[in-house]
Amino acid sequence: MSGLLGNLRIPHRKNTASMPAVKLNPTGDILLPMSQHIGAPATPVVKAGDSVKVGQKIAEANGPVSSPIYASVSGKVLKIEPYLRPNGQTVDAIRIAPDGEMTPAEEIVPPEIVDMESFLLAIRESGIVGLGGAGFPASVKLAAQKNGKIDTVILNGSECEPYITSDTRAMIDGAEWIYKGVLLLKQHLGIEKYIIGVEDNKPECIRKMKEVFASAEGVEVVTLPSKYPQGAEKVIIYNTTKRVVPEGKLPADVGVLVVNVSSVLTLAQYIETGMPLVSRVVTVDGDAIKNPQNVEVPIGTSAQELIAFCGGFVNEEDVGKVLYGGPMMGACLATLAEPVLKTTGAILAFTKKTSKMQEPTACIHCGRCVSACPLDLDPTTFSAALAYGDKEQRVQILQDAHIGLCMECGCCSYVCPAKRPLVQNNRLGKAEVRDYLAHQATLKK
């Protein structure tokens, strides 16, 4: 080991890295689910028949761990309908028919910021979530700074998943905005140290970042090896600061905050213009897509429309999987009616042949999964534990082997020569432990 975490070489396939995002003006329905983040779903403040404009608030954040939702197009609210999230939760979703005008709302004014409190409020009102895919509301992460715990902000520009280049484009095309964003964070949060972590397969981003931050004090651009998963939170924290986030703790507990470069860009735009998060750059790629490219798309646009915008499929009959996110951690779409969410960095479509997974065979104890795990976990223990008949024993083994640490990064499954479903087993194991603990907790009460 080179002393850095993450040692997996995977194909990069950054085919769209040189393509600035092209704007899409949707004609099909926009569907905006009330939950695109971790936490409580937002509450709709519009009803069927209402006219809306771009940037108009259509749903209010509900409690501290939540995020407001804004109309991403101008048009008419058709209805509020149930929407099934991939995690099985059903939430409301607002369906809007766009009028094609993209008229901005009159209410768009830059937020007034006088102190940290109003800055945090502005971040919350910006609608930014996710700072990297998990969908954790930005304001919640930053709130840790209220008691001055954070001394370093890491801007995550590693973009370690294959194919995806939306952050790459943000660093190249939006370098100035990222610069402004960092200045704003500095000014209002009083954090002095900023580290921008970029993988070495993006030399243009590194050059651009170094250029804009050349005279900025306390900002360091760190080149990371392009070895997966550099962008995983614990990994980038360790590789840039050598700090270890202990099991069950948050990055703030070791004084760091990790934000995605694109989030910083959006934040800067919101604070300067007042336009909240209504669109995002999505990389559309994969061997089933006719014209792979980066698209700036209003949130809520359907995958169908986005793919059609990119020339559609190479062959309609030969589409195996369509993913939201990268091939290592992304989720399969069951239908193309699925809307683009705040957290969607990529839509990848693969042919049947590429989508095909080999059947698992017996584990040959080769140890590749163990060597590949960036956190030194032993996935074979997790899989073996699931075979035990006794639930208590299963949970005990899983916990002793620290299953809670698994970040489902996919390295173990990727390298397994027997093609074992290790990550899937890890998920089952984690769910089992979670259910067991929840059950124990209810018993205590």
Place this chain on the structure above:
Amino acid sequence: MGNLTVSTSPHIRSAVTTQMVMRDVLIALAPATVAAVVLFGLRALLLIAVSVATCVLGEFLFHLICKKQQTIGDLSAAVTGVILALNLNTQVTVWQMIVGALFAIIVVKCFFGGIGCNFANPAATARVFLAISFAQVGAQVPTVYTDLVAGATPLGNLATGSELPSLVDMLIGNRGGSMGETCVIAILLGFVYLVVRRVIKWQVPTVFVATVFVLSWIFTKDIHMALYYVLSGGLLFGAVFMATDYVTTPIRTSGRMIFALGCGILTVLIRFFGSYPEGVSFAILIMNILSPYIDKLTAKVPFGGKRK
């Protein structure tokens, strides 16, 4: 457009498969196999073919009878066949070869659940099994376990003090011994191939061999003799092809190095103090049994994990 496939991440996998790993092992065994035929004649070829055929057919029939999914396609049975044959000398009879191969594949591998489930190395176990059974059965077949015969191999020579082959002869394999273990150059070629293809880590055979070298040096107080101890017997072959078997060794590299160290110590102890002049197979077998404990010993506290 048909239905979309829905499956869990990751959606890409490395190209390496079990079959590819086993194929690489077979390729790595090729130089030693060719050397065996060159040095020991066509009888070597016959025995290797019998061993491989018995292993593959044995596994096939076992799975057929037990209605289990066939696994001979993963080539692991063929690997066992080659390794077992190369571990024996050309005086072994065809039926002994068949018995040994069936023992390796059926008793040691299939009975324990097939690939990935056996706790002991099939080839090493079968070699020990043949040595013990046929040595006890009668003096008319004492040659199965070459090293039992004083003077048949350099190890025997070392034990009896008779004249040693030159070092050059040792390197090209011009000496008595098991079919695959004599040609040092062929084994090293296989070693380099396995390391380059990342099938094995170089540390494991190296620790094994270095341990034997150092201990032999200490015991004999003669570096020249220590060199002979390293080059003779089944040490190099065992270190490269048997002590690196995934299934029967610890899962972490750290554990595998402890495993190799243990193998080295046991080999030397058996060679110097045991009643057999050769101890590689025994040593590997004993360490196979200890592997799960080494795994426990070398389990790491994961990154950021609380110590329990």
